[in-house]
Amino acid sequence: MQITDQKLVYDGHFKLRLLSLQDGDDQLKRERFEPGRSVAALVLDTAQQRYLFVRQYRIGPEEEILEIPAGMLDPGESVETAIRRELQEELGYDVDHLESLAEFYASPGTSAELMSVFYAEVSHQSGAGGGLASEGEKLDVVPLTWEEMLAQRFLDAKTFAAVQWAQLRRK
Secondary structure, rough: OOOEEEEEEEEEEOOEEEEEEEEEOOEEEEEEEOOOEEEEEEEEEEOOEEEEEEEEEEOOEEEEEEOOEEEEEOOOOOEEEEHHHHHHHOEEEEEEEEEEEEEEEOOOOEOOOOEEEEEEEEEEEEEOOOHHHHHOOOEEEEEEEEHHHHOOOOOOOOHHHHHHHHHHHHH
């Protein structure tokens, strides 16, 4: 399969591109969602022995969901710098320890979003958290014990994967 043409059809908060593809004798048209690079982290507050999640409204499911903190990279920003910034903005914590877990495409059939997922340990809250009002963020920090975390039903793939990693690591 080969891309023969591409047109930017929407350039707003995110981008949407129309691709023309050649697959042998077949010509196909496909839309590709291009949100950019993203980061996320499963966060353990080592002082409180609680995992820190955020609850916020998400447009996809049209409801509030519980998930690990996440965000988009700013232009020229490294994934490590981005996740440290996001954890300060969303949780109000500085990072003591950071470990890369995985890098993956969340939905490669339709999206170009490449996500880097981390495990982070924190111990001192130095800011308010709750997200940035200037970015339209309004979220609640939800601390959970190990048992409470395992009892949750997560609807978010990155969160599900990070919690599964924690379960496998703990055994």
